[in-house]
Amino acid sequence: MTEPSAKPGVQDGLAFERPLNDLQTKIAELRKLNSGSHLELAGEIELLEDRLRRQTAEVYAQLSPWERVNVARHADRPLTSDYVQMMLDDFVELHGDRVFGEDRAIVTGLACMDGVRFLLVGHRKGKTVKDRLACNFGCAHPEGYRKAMQKMRLAEKMKLPIVTFINTPGAYPGIGAEERGQASAIARNILEIFELKVPVICIVIGEGGSGGALGIGVGDRVGMLENSYYSVISPEGCAAILWKSGDKAPEAADALKLTSKDLLRLGLVDKVIEEPLGGAHRDAKGAVERVKQQILEWVRELAAVPVPELLAQRYRKFRSMGTPISG
Amino acid sequence: MAWTRFGKKKDMPGGLWIKCESCGAMLFRKEFEQRNRVCGTCGYHFTLPARDRIAITADAGSFEEMWINLQAQDLLSFNDRVPYGEKLVQTRLKTGEHDAMVTGTCTVKGIPCAIGVMNFQFLGGSMGMVVGEKIALLCEMAAEKNLPVILFACSGGARMHEGAVSLMQMAKTCGALTKLNQKGVVSISVMTHPTTGGVTASFASVCDLLIAEPGALIGFAGPRVIATTIKKELPKGFQRSEFLLEKGQIDRIVPRAQMRDELARLLAYATGRDPVAAYKPLPVPVEAEVVAATAAVEAEPEAKPKKKAKQKKDA
Ligand SMILES: [Zn+2]
Numbered sequence: 001m002t003e004p005s006a007k008p009g010v011q012d013g014l015a016f017e018r019p020l021n022d023l024q025t026k027i028a029e030l031r032k033l034n035s036g037s038h039l040e041l042a043g044e045i046e047l048l049e050d051r052l053r054r055q056t057a058e059v060y061a062q063l064s065p066w067e068r069v070n071v072a073r074h075a076d077r078p079l080t081s082d083y084v085q086m087m088l089d090d091f092v093e094l095h096g097d098r099v100f101g102e103d104r105a106i107v108t109g110l111a112c113m114d115g116v117r118f119l120l121v122g123h124r125k126g127k128t129v130k131d132r133l134a135c136n137f138g139c140a141h142p143e144g145y146r147k148a149m150q151k152m153r154l155a156e157k158m159k160l161p162i163v164t165f166i167n168t169p170g171a172y173p174g175i176g177a178e179e180r181g182q183a184s185a186i187a188r189n190i191l192e193i194f195e196l197k198v199p200v201i202c203i204v205i206g207e208g209g210s211g212g213a214l215g216i217g218v219g220d221r222v223g224m225l226e227n228s229y230y231s232v233i234s235p236e237g238c239a240a241i242l243w244k245s246g247d248k249a250p251e252a253a254d255a256l257k258l259t260s261k262d263l264l265r266l267g268l269v270d271k272v273i274e275e276p277l278g279g280a281h282r283d284a285k286g287a288v289e290r291v292k293q294q295i296l297e298w299v300r301e302l303a304a305v306p307v308p309e310l311l312a313q314r315y316r317k318f319r320s321m322g323t324p325i326s327g
Numbered sequence: 328m329a330w331t332r333f334g335k336k337k338d339m340p341g342g343l344w345i346k347c348e349s350c351g352a353m354l355f356r357k358e359f360e361q362r363n364r365v366c367g368t369c370g371y372h373f374t375l376p377a378r379d380r381i382a383i384t385a386d387a388g389s390f391e392e393m394w395i396n397l398q399a400q401d402l403l404s405f406n407d408r409v410p411y412g413e414k415l416v417q418t419r420l421k422t423g424e425h426d427a428m429v430t431g432t433c434t435v436k437g438i439p440c441a442i443g444v445m446n447f448q449f450l451g452g453s454m455g456m457v458v459g460e461k462i463a464l465l466c467e468m469a470a471e472k473n474l475p476v477i478l479f480a481c482s483g484g485a486r487m488h489e490g491a492v493s494l495m496q497m498a499k500t501c502g503a504l505t506k507l508n509q510k511g512v513v514s515i516s517v518m519t520h521p522t523t524g525g526v527t528a529s530f531a532s533v534c535d536l537l538i539a540e541p542g543a544l545i546g547f548a549g550p551r552v553i554a555t556t557i558k559k560e561l562p563k564g565f566q567r568s569e570f571l572l573e574k575g576q577i578d579r580i581v582p583r584a585q586m587r588d589e590l591a592r593l594l595a596y597a598t599g600r601d602p603v604a605a606y607k608p609l610p611v612p613v614e615a616e617v618v619a620a621t622a623a624v625e626a627e628p629e630a631k632p633k634k635k636a637k638q639k640k641d642a
Binding site: 171172173174175178179181182183184186187188191194195208210211214215217218230231232237238241242243255256257258262263266268314315318319321322323324325326327 | 459552565
């Protein structure tokens with residue numbers, strides 16, 4: 001899939017994408033001209049395509065952490081809804097937290113994929129402007145976290161593994177959210193997931209925004225897409241506090257060590273799932289397929305682990321994150 | 328202008344006077360410290376250093392500190408303007424503490440418990456790997472020894488300098504609390520001013536009992552972040568203890584002067600002891616009966632703080 005997506009790239013401030021997008025546009029134009037069968041043109045196209053591949057690989061190998069944050073936020077990057085659509089053979093969405101309301105910023109439902117049944121929980125950002133507003137840009141309220149927990153308990157009862165898709169700038173900071181216990185809802189989820197007697201798999205597909213991500217982020221296996229990020233605070237927020245200037249977000253992104261490779265090195269995630277060349281936004285199908293294969297592999301792997309051992313491993317995994325020295 | 332200058336001068340640590348952050352009254356430092364940093368005019372509860380908190384909570388001499396020497400590693404080589412490693416060294420020198428959490432065992436009015444107290448003086452009480460580890464160790468030890476746990480929260484949230492490692496301490500601490508649940512051991516969280524961010528969104532909110540000091544700022548997001556996001560002024564009293572009680576988020580609000588008695592009472596319920604006795608002064612130890620006369624005099628301060636506080640309020 002090499003449909004050019006030049007505009008969003010520029011508009012997202014992804015400056016490094018511009019030469020790649022220009023090349024893509026040029027190739028597309030030549031292709032149009034080549035509707036006949038000019039041999040020279042075919043050769044030229046091949047040459048350009050080769051250049052595009054090499055250049056994309058080069059650019060993407062050298063992205064700064066801040067540039068990766070922008071890729072993670074790219075408008076064309078596959079969202080939870082894309083995974084639902086492209087990856088699943090069946091999906092029964094389940095709504096509501098049974099207490100207060102329905103939070104569209106988190107989607108939950110029973111899913112079937114290649115004969116494997118599981119509960120899917122994921123942050124939902126929305127595609128259109130209207131959708132984005134309805135989903136509150138992926139910023140969940142306490143209801144969202146409580147809905148997730150209520151469905152996870154259901155999965156436990158049905159003995160279904162749980163797969164979560166993490167993609168949120170953070171839990172919503174608002175009056176209603178605080179009134180209804182945003183902190184408590186997130187904390188309760190984190191604690192209770194440790195007790196769930198079914199395997200839990202988490203995939204960071206875009207933004208891993210702080211507590212809002214961790215609220216559905218405790219898992220037996222945690223994977224991160226190559227160009228996603230996972231951070232204790234947004235680079236903008238960190239820059240505002242420590243550098244006293246939001247403009248220093250690139251510096252903050254650098255300092256926070258929030259890329260998938262960093263998280264892997266720090267032992268905070270189990271695996272980096274490689275994206276197709278030039279990022280998931282250039283090849284959604286390719287990205288979705290890789291995530292799907294990873295989920296299937298982990299589901300099979302974890303199904304073999306006895307429940308007490310599963311819970312003990314889950315605890316040990318998070319217990320060993322960030323071990324102080326004895327001075 | 329003159330007033331501001333006067334205020335600033337007298338706010339200096341060790342100065343004779345201190346200005347109340349809430350009502351602006353000038354407080355005589357000695358009296359202010361005697362009230363355990365509660366404003367005599369408006370009742371505002373100032374942040375209390377961890378050691379002072381332990382001193383007014385634990386029975387005298389009963390606190391045994393554990394895991395004193397744990398120190399953070401600078402896994403990120405974090406550098407804003409001062410490298411994190413250097414910042415840690417400076418803060419250790421300034422505070423005399425290794426990190427933002429003091430943990431150990433003690434008795435509260437004779438009832439043994441595990442206790443963890445956050446220290447706001449250490450980088451805003453931020454939670455990094457040391458805070459997370461100490462809470463985990465404390466809970467694991469308490470689960471094993473069947474000791475109820477008291478955790479005093481006082482924190483601006485996760486420690487940015489430790490990046491996602493600090494975020495994962497939320498998981499570590501919540502996971503550790505499940506160890507208590509498995510053994511039926513009770514945990515009490517006391518949220519003090521301020522308790523926000525990753526600390527509120529983890530262990531502080533999922534203990535069995537949630538207590539708050541009056542007027543404490545408690546929340547997930549900071550008020551400034553919320554105000555900027557919603558572009559509105561926040562309602563009065565928003566995210567304060569009283570607001571949380573009203574919204575059903577906490578069990579009780581307990582003033583500092585009554586905290587020790589109240590904790591003893593809850594610990595009594597949690598461990599099958601007499602809650603009524605928890606309000607009484609400690610019984611005189613048998614060995615001390617010989618010197619009963621002196622013991623009686625010594626035992627007095629145990630019963631006094633409540634009365635003292637009352638007298639001052641009346642005056
Ligand atoms: Zn005052």
